[in-house]
Amino acid sequence: MTDRGKFMVYCVEVYKNAKRLTGRQVSSLFSEYDVWDYVYSCFDALHTTGEKYIINDIDLFIQARQ
DSSP states (O other): OOHHHHHHHHHHHHHHHHHTOOHHHHHHHHHHTTHHHHHHHTHHHHTTSOHHHHHHHHHHHHHHHO
């Protein structure tokens, strides 16, 4: 698995635990709001940040798309 792939799994796990969701719920949410592509394309910037920043950034991204 690539570093980007590992990071995607990490983001799902962090977000899932923070929001008390299942993996299926996070996958559905990420697909609905195109979070997968966003996280993948922002890997270089996001992988150097902490869990709280990643969660907040994903929340802001989703809110902007609602």
